[in-house]
Amino acid sequence: MALAKPTPSSLSELEFISRRLEEDIALGRILPRERLIEEELADRFKVNRHVIRQVLSDLEGIGIIVRQRNKGATVRDLTPVDVENIYSVRELLEGKAAEMIKLPPDPAVLAELKDIHRRHSAAAASGNFTDVFRLNLLFHKTFFAACGNPQLAEAIQNFALKAHIARSLTISDPALLKRAVGEHGQMIQLMEAGDRKRFVKMVVDHIIPSKDAYMENYRRRFGMAKP
Amino acid sequence: MALAKPTPSSLSELEFISRRLEEDIALGRILPRERLIEEELADRFKVNRHVIRQVLSDLEGIGIIVRQRNKGATVRDLTPVDVENIYSVRELLEGKAAEMIKLPPDPAVLAELKDIHRRHSAAAASGNFTDVFRLNLLFHKTFFAACGNPQLAEAIQNFALKAHIARSLTISDPALLKRAVGEHGQMIQLMEAGDRKRFVKMVVDHIIPSKDAYMENYRRRFGMAKP
DNA sequence: CACGACAGGATTGTCAACAAAATAGACAAT
DNA sequence: ATTGTCTATTTTGTTGACAATCCTGTCGTG
Numbered sequence: 001m002a003l004a005k006p007t008p009s010s011l012s013e014l015e016f017i018s019r020r021l022e023e024d025i026a027l028g029r030i031l032p033r034e035r036l037i038e039e040e041l042a043d044r045f046k047v048n049r050h051v052i053r054q055v056l057s058d059l060e061g062i063g064i065i066v067r068q069r070n071k072g073a074t075v076r077d078l079t080p081v082d083v084e085n086i087y088s089v090r091e092l093l094e095g096k097a098a099e100m101i102k103l104p105p106d107p108a109v110l111a112e113l114k115d116i117h118r119r120h121s122a123a124a125a126s127g128n129f130t131d132v133f134r135l136n137l138l139f140h141k142t143f144f145a146a147c148g149n150p151q152l153a154e155a156i157q158n159f160a161l162k163a164h165i166a167r168s169l170t171i172s173d174p175a176l177l178k179r180a181v182g183e184h185g186q187m188i189q190l191m192e193a194g195d196r197k198r199f200v201k202m203v204v205d206h207i208i209p210s211k212d213a214y215m216e217n218y219r220r221r222f223g224m225a226k227p
Numbered sequence: 228m229a230l231a232k233p234t235p236s237s238l239s240e241l242e243f244i245s246r247r248l249e250e251d252i253a254l255g256r257i258l259p260r261e262r263l264i265e266e267e268l269a270d271r272f273k274v275n276r277h278v279i280r281q282v283l284s285d286l287e288g289i290g291i292i293v294r295q296r297n298k299g300a301t302v303r304d305l306t307p308v309d310v311e312n313i314y315s316v317r318e319l320l321e322g323k324a325a326e327m328i329k330l331p332p333d334p335a336v337l338a339e340l341k342d343i344h345r346r347h348s349a350a351a352a353s354g355n356f357t358d359v360f361r362l363n364l365l366f367h368k369t370f371f372a373a374c375g376n377p378q379l380a381e382a383i384q385n386f387a388l389k390a391h392i393a394r395s396l397t398i399s400d401p402a403l404l405k406r407a408v409g410e411h412g413q414m415i416q417l418m419e420a421g422d423r424k425r426f427v428k429m430v431v432d433h434i435i436p437s438k439d440a441y442m443e444n445y446r447r448r449f450g451m452a453k454p
Numbered sequence: 455c456a457c458g459a460c461a462g463g464a465t466t467g468t469c470a471a472c473a474a475a476a477t478a479g480a481c482a483a484t
Numbered sequence: 485a486t487t488g489t490c491t492a493t494t495t496t497g498t499t500g501a502c503a504a505t506c507c508t509g510t511c512g513t514g
Contacts (some may be wrong), residue, residue: 061288085378151312
C-alpha cells in the first residue's frame with residue numbers, strides 16, 4: 001500500500017495528488033476551513049504549481065474544497081444541513097444500487113470483496129488508518145460497481161467523497177471503525193444468502209452511524225442550537 | 228438573451244465558455260466524437276489557450292467530453308447502454324426531488340416558473356432554439372431547486388447535462404419540443420392543484436420521450452441490433 | 455503493389471517569468 | 485483599546501515560449 005510516486009506521465013500524477021489530498025482531508029490531517037496554498041503543495045509533492053492548480057480545480061469540482069478568486073482554496077466546511085442533504089442523496093443512490101446488484105453475486109466479485117474485507121479487517125486491527133481508509137474506499141467502489149450501472153456507481157463514489165469531509169473529525173473512532181468492518185462482513189453474508197430485503201436495509205443503514213457521529217460531534221462543539 | 232462577454236475577471240469567463248460549449252454540444256453544433264482543438268477554441272473565444280484547457284478539464288469532469296493524453300478532447304459518444312444508465316439515475320433523482328417539493332409550492336417559486344415557462348413557450352413558437360435550450364435549462368434548474376436539497380438539485384443538473392449529449396441529434400424535433408413545453412405547463416398545474424401522486428409521475432415521465440427519441444434515432448442509424 | 459521507416463506539421467503538455475490581488479504587520483488617530 | 489491606513493510580503497492569476505507527443509503523407513524497398 002505504500003506507493004511511491006509511480007507516474008511517468010502526469011495524467012496519473014494528477015490522480016495521485018488528488019487522492020492524496022482527499023485522504024489528508026478525510027483523515028483530518030487537513031481540517032475544514034484550512035487553507036491550501038499552491039506553492040506549499042507544489043513543494044510537498046515536488047511538482048510544478050500548475051499541477052497543483054489543476055488538482056485544486058478538480059477537488060473544487062468534486063465539492064470537497066472551496067476556491068475564491070485571488071484568495072485561494074480552503075477545505076469545505078459543511079454545515080449539519082449540508083451533511084443531512086448529502087446523506088439523504090447517498091441513501092437514495094446506494095439503496096437503488098443495492099436493489100440492482102445481482103444476488104447471489106458473481107463469484108469473482110464476491111471473491112474480490114472477501115479479499116478486500118479481509119485486508120480491511122487486518123488494517124483496522126493493526127490501527128493503520130491510512131490503509132483502513134484506502135481499503136474502505138476500495139470495498140465500496142468494488143461493491144457498488146457490481147450494480148451494473150457505472151453512472152450510478154460514479155455518482156455514489158462522488159457523494160461518498162463529499163461525506164468524507166464530514167467524517168474527518170470522527171473517522172478514527174475505533175468503535176465506529178469496528179462496527180463498519182463488521183457490517184461489511186454482514187453485507188457479504190447477506191449477499192451470499194441472497195436475502196434481498198435485509199441486504200438493501202443493511203446497505204442503507206450502513207451509512208447512518210457516520211452521519212450520527214458527525215452530528216454528535218457537531219453538537220458537542222457548538223451546542224444543541226440549530227443554526 | 229443575447230449576452231455579450233460580461234466578464235471582467237476570468238472566473239466567470241470559464242463559466243461563460245463552458246456554458247457556450249455545452250450549448251454547442253447539446254444543440255448538435257458539435258457532434259459526438261468530434262475533436263475539440265485547444266487553439267481553435269482559444270481563437271474563437273479570444274482567450275488564452277490555458278483558459279480553454281481549464282474549461283476542457285471541467286467538461287471532462289462533468290462527463291460530456293473525453294480527453295486522451297497528447298491526443299486531445301472529443302465530444303463523448305454515448306452508447307445506448309450509457310444512455311439507459313444515465314436516464315435510470317435521472318429517474319431516480321428527479322422522482323425523489325419531485326416527492327420533496329412542497330405542494331402547493333412557494334408562491335415566489337411558482338411565479339418564477341410560470342414566467343420562465345411563458346418565455347420558453349414563446350421561444351419554442353418562434354423557433355429560437357438557443358433560447359429554447361437556455362430557458363429549458365433554467366426551468367429545470369428553478370424547478371428542482373425547489374426540492375430544498377441543493378446537493379440533490381446539483382446532481383440532477385449534472386445528469387441532465389450528460390443526457391444533453393444524447394439529445395443533441397434530436398433536440399430540434401418540433402414535435403418533441405412542443406410536447407416538452409406542454410408538459411411543463413401540466414407540471415405547473417399539478418403543482419398548484421397539489422396532486423402529489425400525479426405530479427411525481429408527470430415529472431418522471433417527462434424525461435422519457437427524449438430518451439426514446441435517442442433510441443429510435445440510434446436504431447435508425449445503426450439498425451436494430453443491440454451491440 | 456504492399457509494407458514499414460522517416461520526415462514534417464499539428465497538437466498537446468510543461469515550465470518559468472511576470473502581473474495583479476490580497477493578507478499581515480506596524481504605526482497613527484480617535 | 486479599537487479602528488483605520490499604509491507598506492511590505494505573500495499568494496494567486498496570466499501569459500508566452502519551449503518540449504514532448506502524435507498524426508499524416510511520402511518515399512524507398514522487398
